[in-house]
Amino acid sequence: MRPISGPLVLALESSCDETGVALVEGGRRIHANVVASQVALHAPTGGIVPEVAARAHLRWIVPVLDEAWQAAGVGWGDVAAIAVTRGPGLAGSLLVGINFAKALAYVHEKPLVGVNHLEGHLYAAWLLDPGEPGKPEPVFPLVALIVSGGHTFLVEMRDHLGYRLLGETVDDAAGEAFDKVGRLLGLGYPGGPAIMAAAAGATRRDVVFPRAWLGDSYDFSFSGLKTAARRIIAAARADEGLSADDPDARLSEATTAELAYGFQESVVDVLATKTIRAAVATGARSIILGGGVAANRVLRERLAAEAEARRLPLVVPRPGLCTDNGAMIGAAGARRFEAGERAGYELDARPSLPLATGA
Amino acid sequence: MSRSATSGGGRLAGPGRATAPGPASAPAPTPTALPGVSARGWILALDTASSTALVALGDTAGRLIDERTWRAGYRHGEELLRRIDELLASHSLPVSALGAIVAGTGPGAFTGLRVGLATAKGLAWGLGRPLVGVPTGEALLAATAEAGARPPLALLLPAGSSDRVLVRDGSVLLLTGGVEPDLPAGTTLVAVDLDGRAPEAASSLGRAALAGLGAVLVRLGAARLAAGEPDDLARVVPEYVTLPRGVREQGGEVAWSRDHR
Numbered sequence: 168m169r170p171i172s173g174p175l176v177l178a179l180e181s182s183c184d185e186t187g188v189a190l191v192e193g194g195r196r197i198h199a200n201v202v203a204s205q206v207a208l209h210a211p212t213g214g215i216v217p218e219v220a221a222r223a224h225l226r227w228i229v230p231v232l233d234e235a236w237q238a239a240g241v242g243w244g245d246v247a248a249i250a251v252t253r254g255p256g257l258a259g260s261l262l263v264g265i266n267f268a269k270a271l272a273y274v275h276e277k278p279l280v281g282v283n284h285l286e287g288h289l290y291a292a293w294l295l296d297p298g299e300p301g302k303p304e305p306v307f308p309l310v311a312l313i314v315s316g317g318h319t320f321l322v323e324m325r326d327h328l329g330y331r332l333l334g335e336t337v338d339d340a341a342g343e344a345f346d347k348v349g350r351l352l353g354l355g356y357p358g359g360p361a362i363m364a365a366a367a368g369a370t371r372r373d374v375v376f377p378r379a380w381l382g383d384s385y386d387f388s389f390s391g392l393k394t395a396a397r398r399i400i401a402a403a404r405a406d407e408g409l410s411a412d413d414p415d416a417r418l419s420e421a422t423t424a425e426l427a428y429g430f431q432e433s434v435v436d437v438l439a440t441k442t443i444r445a446a447v448a449t450g451a452r453s454i455i456l457g458g459g460v461a462a463n464r465v466l467r468e469r470l471a472a473e474a475e476a477r478r479l480p481l482v483v484p485r486p487g488l489c490t491d492n493g494a495m496i497g498a499a500g501a502r503r504f505e506a507g508e509r510a511g512y513e514l515d516a517r518p519s520l521p522l523a524t525g526a
Numbered sequence: 527m528s529r530s531a532t533s534g535g536g537r538l539a540g541p542g543r544a545t546a547p548g549p550a551s552a553p554a555p556t557p558t559a560l561p562g563v564s565a566r567g568w569i570l571a572l573d574t575a576s577s578t579a580l581v582a583l584g585d586t587a588g589r590l591i592d593e594r595t596w597r598a599g600y601r602h603g604e605e606l607l608r609r610i611d612e613l614l615a616s617h618s619l620p621v622s623a624l625g626a627i628v629a630g631t632g633p634g635a636f637t638g639l640r641v642g643l644a645t646a647k648g649l650a651w652g653l654g655r656p657l658v659g660v661p662t663g664e665a666l667l668a669a670t671a672e673a674g675a676r677p678p679l680a681l682l683l684p685a686g687s688s689d690r691v692l693v694r695d696g697s698v699l700l701l702t703g704g705v706e707p708d709l710p711a712g713t714t715l716v717a718v719d720l721d722g723r724a725p726e727a728a729s730s731l732g733r734a735a736l737a738g739l740g741a742v743l744v745r746l747g748a749a750r751l752a753a754g755e756p757d758d759l760a761r762v763v764p765e766y767v768t769l770p771r772g773v774r775e776q777g778g779e780v781a782w783s784r785d786h787r
């Protein structure tokens with residue numbers, strides 16, 4: 168492996184419903200990145216149940232760590248620091264990773280670094296897979312759009328670890344809206360990939376869903392869109408002679424596709440338009456797109472096209488690094504470690520930790 | 527993030543150990559290794575299932591050497607590791623002297639149990655030593671018996687603000703609302719963390735049980751180790767009495783991937 172000079176960080180992520188452990192060198196090079204996903208566990212309830220998530224972290228953290236440790240083939244002498252997500256996220260889930268990490272750091276006398284989960288999503292843009300050729304780092308100043316089931320925000324970075332929040336969702340996260348509308352369309356959970364797949368088959372594209380622009384603000388709102396979707400879907404069901412609340416009576420495939428397309432266009436249009444406007448307004452030299460919804464090909468392509476037209480490089484981590492994982496915590500943790508930050512015994516979960524004030 | 531004021535050297539262990547309060551020069555006793563016992567060194571037992579958190583130091587013969595208890599409230603996570611460090615430091619023991627970890631698995635408050643078991647797993651994994659999970663309920667019953675209470679015994683614990691849990695004969699039962707336990711005549715009731723929600727005689731026995739919990743955890747844990755029965759580190763989880771709210775049954779298995787591509 169090509170060396171990257173920099174500390175090797177063991178990183179743990181357990182803020183929501185993915186248990187992630189990674190070993191990352193110099194904040195960039197992944198040596199191992201293992202994720203146990205609870206998607207299947209939550210599918211029956213159509214969303215994350217915090218107590219289920221917390222129980223699964225405690226059950227899976229050791230196998231995930233075992234797998235990552237073996238995959239990286241490192242020893243404790245190689246590890247410079249341990250990084251762990253301290254918030255924001257679900258309290259019961261965060262506690263598992265934090266207390267496990269503290270015990271590891273204590274036993275091996277390693278420095279411990281608390282990482283903000285949101286900055287982890289940003290720093291995923293710096294990661295390199297094992298064996299991947301080096302590539303340029305994102306150029307400052309930059310704007311980053313992070314969209315997932317839990318987060319939707321737009322932030323400016325003029326340098327490492329410096330964040331200015333430009334806008335965030337005032338109600339639901341974009342991924343949450345995908346989940347809810349996916350359920351309304353009978354497409355299952357999680358809604359993002361299902362809606363994208365359905366929309367790709369749309370032959371009619373006449374139904375237009377509303378956009379919540381919120382004036383000149385960089386904030387987002389998806390609750391109005393959700394309400395509109397409920398109304399539009401109910402009207403379409405009535406048109407096809409389906410009862411309002413019979414989940415077994417499904418809309419025709421063509422109509423489902425058309426509505427999925429219209430909904431997705433509304434979300435993508437608002438996300439891409441605001442991001443580009445923010446990049447231009449702040450004089451950004453690059454754009455980062457991250458979070459689970461970045462796996463949406465339509466959003467990626469729309470943002471890529473608009474960024475290209477303005478000669479702005481767009482950095483989108485591969486899908487597995489956009490969803491929650493340990494490597495992104497290792498990438499951000501390395502920066503905080505090198506900046507001299509250390510956590511002590513008292514490190515505790517911060518479920519509502521904001522990004523703007525740092526980790 | 528504010529820089530930690532308690533770990534200037536950047537290491538959790540170093541400065542904490544150097545400044546740990548307590549008797550600095552207690553002589554380190556010699557660990558007793560039983561013939562045929564796989565675990566060597568000292569046993570660290572911890573329990574965070576009740577409002578009284580506990581860390582205890584024992585030997586592999588099952589003898590309690592020392593313990594620390596404190597009212598944990600909702601702050602287990604900020605206190606537990608520091609208490610462990612202080613206990614070890616007061617005996618001049620490095621953490622590497624631990625041969626095994628014993629952890630109470632409840633039933634009890636989920637937050638405390640999660641902190642305790644995540645810490646216990648991290649210690650055991652980091653040290654490469656076995657972990658033994660001991661049901662806190664059964665350990666409390668054993669401690670009550672040792673305190674002289676007349677069997678048969680039944681233990682009541684709180685489950686949230688309105689429900690209670692009954693532990694007896696190796697079974698754990700949820701009592702919702704004000705439902706009273708259906709117990710054979712002559713059963714001695716023990717209540718922990720239920721002051722005002724259980725007879726005072728039962729609460730008094732509960733306090734005696736808590737006072738003996740550390741010794742019982744060490745002894746039961748040592749016996750399991752001596753029998754060559756440590757737990758699968760991955761599978762030790764709290765004794766869950768109820769399914770999470772909104773979940774009828776847990777369908778599906780956790781998807782597993784080395785890394786999503």
Ligand SMILES: [Zn+2]
Nearest residue numbers: 288315317491
């Ligand atoms: Zn996330």
